[in-house]
Amino acid sequence: MENIDVKKINNVTWKIEKSGKMRVPVIIFASDILMKKIKQDRTLLQASNMATLPGVVKNIVVCPDAHEGYGACIGGVSAFDLDEGVVSPGEIGYDINCSVRLLRTNLTLNDIGKRKKEILHSLFRTIPSGVGRGSKMNLTKKDLDDVLREGAQWVVKKGYGFKDDYIHTEELGRMNGNPDNVSQKAKSRGIGQLGTLGAGNHFLEIQVVEKIFNSEIAKVFGLSEGQVTIMIHCGSRGLGHQVASDYIRLMEKKYRWPEQDRELVNAPIKSELGKKYLSAMACAANFAFANKQLITHWVREDLKHYFKDIKIDVVYDVCHNIAKFEKHFIDSKEKEVLIMRKGATRSFGPNREEIPEDYRNVGQPVLIPGTMGTSSYVLVGTSKAEEISFGSTAHGAGRVESRTRARKEIRAENVKSDLEKRGIDIEAGSFKGIAEEAPEAYKDIEEVIKVSHEAKIGKLVAKLRPVAVMKG
Amino acid sequence: MKFKFLPHTADIKFQAFGNSLEEVFENAAYALANIISRDKIKPKEKKIIKVRARDSESLLYDFLEEFLYLIDVGGFILSEIKNLKITSSSSVKNNKTLYNSELIAEVLGDSIENYNIEKDVKAITYNDMFIKKEKEKFICQVVVDV
Secondary structure (H helix, E strand, O other): OOOOOOEEEEOOEEEEOOOOOOOOOEEEEOOHHHHHHHOOOOHHHHHHHHOOOOOEOOOEEEEEEEEEEEOEEEEEEEEEEOOOOEEOHHHOOOOOOOEEEEEEEEEEHHHHHHHHHHHHHHHHHHOOOOOOOOOOOOOOHHHHHHHHHHOHHHHHHOOOOOHHHHHOOHHHHOOOOOHHHOOHHHHHHHOOOOOOOOOOOOEEEEEEEEEEOOHHHHHHOOOOOOEEEEEEEEOOHHHHHHHHHHHHHHHHHHHOOOOOOHHHOOEEOOOHHHHHHHHHHHHHHHHHHHHHHHHHHHHHHHHHOOOOOOOEEEEEEEEOEEEEEEEEEEOOEEEEEEEEEEOOEEOEOOOOOOOOHHHOOOOOEEEEOOOOOOOEEEEEOEHHHHHHOOOEEOOOOOEOOOHHHHHHHOOHHHHHHHHHHOOOEEEEOOHHHHHHOOHHHEOOHHHHHHHHHHOOOOEEEEEEEEEEEEEO | OOEEEEOOOOOEEEEEEEOOHHHHHHHHHHHHHHHHOOOOOOOOEEEEEEEEEOOHHHHHHHHHHHHHHHHHHHOEEEEEEEEEEEEEEEEEEOOEEEEEEEEEEEEEEEEHHHOOOOOOOOEEEEEEEEEEEEOOEEEEEEEEEO
């Protein structure tokens, strides 16, 4: 779209050199095919704008599934010096900790067999989804504060799950936040939404492990061919959206905004307001962790009716929209920086202390959901990613079609019957909504995964094929 | 034409039109309501919306965000806006001129449970947002995160 000079470094890597107000260059991981799509919208301009913020270090990273967002592009990763850097809600996203959890079961597709439709329907009835469908939990204000402080750990403490669940969650399902920094307005949006899936691109999917690419690592993650898995994709709902809006407003009152894009409004990491935002963001992230923990519990309860001896474990739970303090090598010195990932997955290799012990020798599981009806992938994080992408890789297929066009041209009924022909059942709150989530509206996930694997920023472990999907 | 939708890769972009600032705000709210549901919503319940901001863009942002808040908190969805008024004033503090805009509107609507809902709008954004006057007509553009 805009005329931005991007240079090809190798088959899967591109670079935008520093120019104008940019403080650092931009590195893009993409194939020729993906770069052509990335160039169709304002992704590269937004990545260049990210490179202008104070205290940004080394370079901006753009993941293979990148597309235009607001402020920062989706698939954009940036790192900031703790003394001179800033934190920007627009570089994290409104749906704070929009994230993915993968569950493994001791079932095979044969066990589910003909009851698949019935099971899907039962899950659809048990787990609230869609716009305006509220939580089954009756939280008091104090409960909500506890959720915001303790995340998935609070949910487990209340009897909805096991310690092992949050052990296999980034940040142990709990980031350091103080609920006093979350507005009443945000809390009132969240109090009725805990344990709800939401709508849009959020989903719960029953899958089968179709192919193992790396059996040694798949074994460590507890995955084997033919096994049934369940993937949950959701975020912090209205609470997280309100936290982002609240702090955008507070930051622009105090610091105005960068002329390139009002959405990149920010505050110094060291400032009172910057600290408060990070604390409120952590609370919203905890809400999202708690959300998936509750949904996990209901999945377990529900499936028990069908399979008495069912065993469901959390493989891992990864954040897609988040800021975290992490140690990285900058100019060959190890340094703590603030990493902001917007529509990107952490992809740490072996021996990082952030990874649960049972995975520490191999690296963390990276969960990349496909689009509705296409396969999802499990990758493993790499030391190479830590070197070249701040330990980050893609988070999904990445959109390509315009949503308004998708809405017109892809008919919901066709989407549904196409999926059913391929053996994928679907339950959705809004069948008009599913047209926009049709695979045609996204980039090719296989291409995204291929680039991640070839660039060595996330290596292939397993392919998961959907057999039943529930959408909000 | 009250509003129209424009192409966007990931989110939904619209423009709204009006003969006054008030009308363009109203039509932006109707565009937002149209994204959420295309059903004819009944004007059963009344709410008052009051927002204050330093400039017209943030006033529009906060005004539209109120509708997302009303959905999340009370399951309220918009049918009709009445008596929308915007007043602006300026004051001087520490040698700086501060602009203040205030918007008050009566909004009528119904419980979300009674309708087909198409989209969950996550948030209003400043991305590509503008409000301008062209040949005596007002026009605004908004991208919402879905």
